[in-house]
Amino acid sequence: MMIEVITGLCLWIGSLLVLIAAVGIIRFPDLFTRMHAATKVGTVGIIFMVLAVAIYFGEIGVTVRAFLVIVFFFMTAPIAAQIIGRSAYMIGVPFWEKTVCDEWAVEKKRGDTSASLHEQGKL
Amino acid sequence: MITATTFLNISINAAMIILPLAILLVMIRLLIGPSLPDRVIALDMLATIAVGMIMVDAISTDQIYFLRAGIVLALVAFLGTVSFAYYMLKGPNDD
Numbered sequence: 001m002m003i004e005v006i007t008g009l010c011l012w013i014g015s016l017l018v019l020i021a022a023v024g025i026i027r028f029p030d031l032f033t034r035m036h037a038a039t040k041v042g043t044v045g046i047i048f049m050v051l052a053v054a055i056y057f058g059e060i061g062v063t064v065r066a067f068l069v070i071v072f073f074f075m076t077a078p079i080a081a082q083i084i085g086r087s088a089y090m091i092g093v094p095f096w097e098k099t100v101c102d103e104w105a106v107e108k109k110r111g112d113t114s115a116s117l118h119e120q121g122k123l
Numbered sequence: 124m125i126t127a128t129t130f131l132n133i134s135i136n137a138a139m140i141i142l143p144l145a146i147l148l149v150m151i152r153l154l155i156g157p158s159l160p161d162r163v164i165a166l167d168m169l170a171t172i173a174v175g176m177i178m179v180d181a182i183s184t185d186q187i188y189f190l191r192a193g194i195v196l197a198l199v200a201f202l203g204t205v206s207f208a209y210y211m212l213k214g215p216n217d218d
Contacts, residue, residue, distance in 0.1 A: 004127035008134030011179065015138040015145075018175055022145035025152045025168060031160055034152075038168045046171055049138075049178040053190060056182050065190050069174075069197065076201040080167060080208075087208040088160035 003055060010052035017045030030096035031088055039081040043073050131182075138179045146172050163207045170200030 024037025047070050054066035095102065125133075146169065153165040174193045181189035 001127050004131040007182065008127075008131045011134040011138045011182070014175065015141040015179075018172055019141050019145045019148075021168065022148035022172070025165060026148050031158060031164070034161065035164050038164050038171075042168055042171045046175050046178075049175045050193075053178045053181055057187055059187075062187050062190060065194065069190070069194055072194070072197055076197070080201055080204040083205055083208040084160055084163055084167075087211040088158070090212055091160075091214070093158050093160055 003058065007052045007056040010048050010055065014045045014048030014052065017041055017048065021045060030099070031093050032085060033096065035081050035085055039077050043077045046073055135179060135183045139176075139183075142172055142176050142179065159211060160208075163204060163211070166207075167200060167204045170196060170203075174200075 018041075021037050021041035024041060025034050028034045028037055050066045050069045050073075054063045057063075089104065149165050149168045149172065153162055153169070156162045156165060174196050177189050177193040177196065181187065181193075
């Protein structure tokens with residue numbers, strides 16, 4: 001009785017958050033803001049759906065596997081976003097015109113050599 | 124007054140409508156995305172939504188085996204994203 005209601009609420013919240021993430025991917029002006037929408041909101045939406053599965057079945061094996069999926073998403077989503085953003089910065093994807101902060105370019109202008117590892121072929 | 128089971132069925136049907144809508148929006152970004160990282164992010168998001176659809180399907184068909192398929196799909200999507208980032212960084216002219 002109560003389990004069905006909680007499962008349904010988790011499904012609603014999760015699917016609406018995923019829809020919000022998809023709208024953010026369409027509507028944001030920049031690669032980096034799009035990445036932010038996809039990673040954060042999408043991860044939380046998926047976690048709500050996995051929680052719905054864990055609550056609905058209510059067995060120890062299913063709950064452990066659902067917890068495994070949650071931990072996996074929490075571990076891999078920031079890594080994937082960071083590595084994609086880093087590669088995009090390296091190959092020169094343009095910023096939004098209202099971006100106010102680019103600390104790496106400031107470091108490069110100051111003469112820091114760690115930014116030029118890509119030109120040396122060490123990456 | 125609706126019962127709890129009816130509410131669950133409504134929720135499953137709503138999720139099965141909302142998630143393909145999200146897939147449609149992400150597919151638009153996958154088609155028009157101006158740069159390659161945009162498309163990679165859209166592909167990653169597609170895999171994430173697919174995991175969500177697998178979870179909804181597991182609830183609606185009472186099969187717990189779909190959960191394992193979700194784990195595998197999440198792993199493959201992460202590896203794909205990382206390898207795309209790696210080869211983007213290496214550039215098109217390297218071996």
